[in-house]
Amino acid sequence: MNDADIRAILPFLVLSAALTVIVLGIAVRRDRGQAAILAAIGLAATLASLWPAQAVAPRQVTPLFAIDGYALLLMGLILAESLAVVLLSQAYLARQEGPADEFYALLLLSTLGALALVSASHFASFFLGLETLTIPLLGLIAYPRERPLPIEAGVKYLILAAMSSAVLLFGMALVYARLGTMEFARMGAALAAFGQGPQILWLSGVALIFSGVAFKLSLVPFHLWVADVYEGSPAPVTAFIAVVSKTAVLGLLLRYFLAAGIFRDPTVELTVGVIAIASMLGGNLLALLQTNVKRLLAYSSVGHLGYLLVAFLAGGTAAIEAVGYYLVAYGTTTLGAFGVVTVLSTGAGREVVALNDYRSLAWRRPWLAAVFILMLLSLAGMPLTMGFFAKIYAAAAGVGRDAWPLVGALVAGSVIGLFYYLRVVVAVCLPAAGEQTPEPAGAAGLAMATLAGLTGILVWLGVYPAPAVDLIRGTARVFGMQ
C-alpha cells in the first residue's frame, strides 16, 4: 500500500480517527455537548479530506475499494447528510433522558459503513460495509431504551435485517459459485466467458442479492418493516435511516450493476421493473389516508425509491446522472421533512407525529411551517423545487428507454402522492381547532439554521439545477475507470 493509496482512503481514516477520539472522550468524561462537537468536527474534517483523495482519484485500493469520482461524490453527499443529522439531533438529544454520547459514536460508525459501501467494488467490502452500516443502526433505533416503541422497532429491524443479510449472502455465494470471482469488475468478463450456457445459478444469485438490498431500500414487497421502524425510531435516526442508509445502498447497487454488466440482462431488468412498479404504486397507496406523519413519510419513501429505480434502470451514464440528482433531491427534502418533525418533537419532549399535531402549524410557527410545506411540495414534485427536476429526470430516463409501464406507474404514483402530501399541507394551513396548547418552542437554533440551509439548497437547485447536474455529469465521466 503506497502513499497514493493512503491518500485515496483518507476519508475512511479521518472518520475512523474521529470515531476513536469520541469513544476515548466518552471514557474520560461523559458530556453530550463534547461528543456532538467532536462528531460535527469529525464529519467536517472527513468532508475536507475528500479533496486530497480526489487528487489521486480514480484509484483502485486493493481489490476491495474503488475510490473514484462517483464514490467521492456519494461520500460527500453522505457526509453532508450525516452532518445535517448531527446538527438536527443536538437539541433533540438534550431533551432525552440518560447519556447521549454514544449516539454520536454509533452515528459515525454507521456513516463509516456507508462510505465503505459506496466505494465497495468487491463482495467482501460490500457485505462488510452493509453490516457496518446496519449494526450501529440497531443501537440508534432503540436508543431511548425506556420506551417500548423504539425497543420494538429495534428488535424488528434486527431480526429482519439478519434475515435479509442471509438472503444476500446466499445470493453472493451463488454468484461466486458460478463466476469464481467476487470482484465486480471481473464479473462481466467471467460471465461472457461462459457464453450461452445455462444462467440459472447466476440469475438466482443476482435475484437474491437484489432481494437482500431491496430490504434495505424498503421496496415492495420488502417494505413491511419500514413504517414500524420509522415510527419507533427517534426522529433524527429516522432521518438517518431514510437518507444515509438508502443513499449508500442504492449507490452501491448502481455500481455493482454497472461494473458487473448486469444492466444488459433482460431478466434482471424485468425483475427490477416489476419491483419498481410495485413500490411506486404500493408505497403511495399505503400513504394515502395515513394520519401518522412519520408513517406517511415512510410510505412516501417507498414510492420515491420506486421512482429512483426508474432512473436507475436507464443504465450507463444516464443512470448516474438521473440517480445522482434524484439522491441529492431526495436527501435534501427528506432531511428537511424529518428535520421539521425533529424540531417539533424537541419542543414537545415527545415524538410529534399525529397529523392533528400539525394542524394550524402555519399560524403557530410560520417559518417552520413554510419549510415543511416546501419540503412536502418537493416530495410531491412541484416545480421550483428540486423534487420537480428529480422526477423529470426519472421520467425522462423511463421515456428514453420506452419503458411505458414504468412511466405510467410513475405518473399514477405521483398523482396519488400529490393527494396525501397536500393533505398534510392543508392540515398545516388550517386554523386552530378549539383549544390547542402550543408546544413550547425548544431552543433549536442549530436545527433551525440547518433547516434554513436545506431550504435554501432546495429552492436554489430547484430553480437552477445546472450546478448540481454538471457536478454529477463530471462524476459520470470518471466512472469509466473500470
Add this chain to the structure above:
Amino acid sequence: MLLPLVPALPLLGFLILFISGGRMPKRAVEAVGVGSVGIAAILALIVAAGFLQGPQTPLVVAWPWLTLAGFTPQFGVRLDSLSLVMMLVVTFVGFLIHLYSAEYMEADEGYNRFFASMNLFVAAMLVLVLADNLLFLYVGWEGVGLCSYLLIGFWYPNPANGLAARKAFIVTRVGDALMTVGLLLIYTRLGSLDIQTAMGRAAQQWPQGSVAAVAAAALLLGGAVGKSAQLPLQTWLPDAMAGPTPVSALIHAATMVTAGVYLIARTHVLYDLAPPVKEAVAVIGTATLLLASFSALNQRDLKRILAYSTISQIGYMFLALGVGAWAAAIFHLMTHAFFKALLFLSAGVVIHRMDEEQDIFRLGGLRRQMPLAFWTFLIGSASLAALPLVTAGFYSKDLIVAAAWQDSPWLGAAALLGAFLTAVYIFRAVFIVFGGPPRHEPHGPTGRRVAVPLLLLSVLAVTGGFVQPPSALGGAPLFTDFLGKTLPSAPATAEAADGVTLASGLIALAGIGVAYLIAGRHWFAGALQIPPARLLERWWAAGWGFDFVYDRLLVRPFLRLLWWNRRDFIDGVYTALAGLIRLAWRLLSISENGRLRWYAAGIAAGSIVALALSVFA
C-alpha cells in the same frame, strides 16, 4: 456584466418586501421599493452608455438552465438596440412611477404589498424584454400577467375589482394559450427556442408564405393581441382601470400592454415570412385604433378615456408593425410610454385631490386650482394629440402615418382620421376637466415625490421626439438608424412624408378646435343631442358592445353548459377512481399488521417472486 443585475435588483427588492411581509416601516419599504428600481435604472444607464460607446454588437450573458434529452434552454439576457430602448423605458418610467407611488399610496394599508408587486412587475418586464430565449421571455410574459392581475385587484375587498382582475387575466390567457402553442410549434419545427437561432433557422427553412411560418406568426400574434389589448381581445383594458392609478400608468399604459408590440418586433423575421399575417397586424391595428378612438370620445370616466386612448395608440403601433415600419412602432412605444404615463399620473393627482372623483362632468375649472396637474396634463394631451413640432407624440405618430400612407392610402387615411379623433377626445377631456367654472375645492398638498416625476415626464413628453425629427424639418433619422441594427429599416419615406407631416399637423389642430366646440356650450354641442347621435354615443361609450356580445356569445353559454353539467358526470369517473384507490389503501393496509412473522414472510415471498421471475422469465 452589470446587465443581469438590472432585472435582478427589482427581483431582490420584491423578495425583501415579500419576506418582510409588511413588518418594515414605511420609510424602509419606500427605500427598498423605489431604491431597487432606481438603482436598476442607473445600472441600465451605465450599461447603455457602455453599449453606445462600444461597437454596438449585441451583448449576451447566458447560463445553461438544464440539459434534458437534447433540450437545453438557457437563462440568458441579450442587449441589442431594441432591448436597450425597452430596458431604458421600463427602468426609467418605472422608477418615476415608483417614486410617484411612494407619495400617492402613502395612506394605503397595503403599502408593502403594493411595492412588492410593483417590483416583481418591473423584474418580470425586464426579463421579458431582455430574454434571449423564447422560454425565458415567456417566464417574463406570464410574470407581468400575474402582477397585472395582482395589482388590478389590489383593492380586493371590493368584488368589482376582483372581477376586473379576473377578466384581465382570463382574456389575456386566451392570447397566452395561442402563444404557448406558437412556442411549441417553433420548438418542434425549428428545434430551438433561442430567439436568434430560431429566427435564423426560420429564414432558412421556411419559404415565404409557408404554412408553418403563417401559423407560427399568427399564433404569436394571438399572444400579442391579448397582452396589448387589441381587437378582438381588447375588452379587459378599460376594466383594468380598477387598479390604483400608478398601476394603470406603469402596467396598463407604459410597459406591459406594449409587450405585444415588442414581441412582434422581436420576431419580425416570422412576420416578413408570413405576409398575410403581417397584413392582418396592420388591419387589426387600424381597426382597433379607430374603434377605441370612437369609444374614448364618449366616456365620462377620466381613466377610461385614457384606457381607450391606450388601446388606440397601441393600435398605431400595430399598424406600424403591419406595414413593416418596425422602428417607427418602437419609437411610438417609447414616446407613448412617456406621455401616457404622464397623463395617468397627472390624472391621478386630480382624482386623488378631488375625493377619488373620476367623472369628468363632475370635475371642472381645475386649471387655476391645480396648476401643476393642469400644465402636465396639457403637455401630455398635446403630445398624445400630436401637436406639431413641440411634442414627442408628433414625431413618432407622423412616422407611422407616413409609413401607413405609403403602404396603402386606406390605411393612411384611417391613421389620419384616428389622429383627428385622438385630438378631439383628449382635448374634450382637457376642456371639461380644467376649463369652465370651478366646482369643488381640491384638498391636500402635492408633494415633491409626485411633482418630480410629473415634471421629468413632461420634459420627456416634449423632447422625447427630438431623437428623430421628420425629413421635412431637415432632421436626421437617428433613432431608426440605431434600431436598424436590430430591425430592418422601413423603405425611405422622404417625399411622401412631407405632405403627410403637414396634413397630420393641421388635423391635430382641427381636432382641438372641434373638441372646444363639443366641450363648450356652443350650438355644436347642442346639435349632438339629437336622438340618433345619442344612440350612437351610447353604443360607442359601451366599447362597441363587445362586452355584451362576448357575454351573450361566450360567457352565458359557458355558464349554461356548466349549469347543465352541475353534477359533473365526467367527474363521476374520477370519483369512482378515487373510491377505488381508497379501497386499495384499505386492502393494502391490512398487510401492515405489526407482526414480525408476517413481515418476515413478506421478505421470503418477495425473494421467491424475484427468483421465480429470474428463473422462469
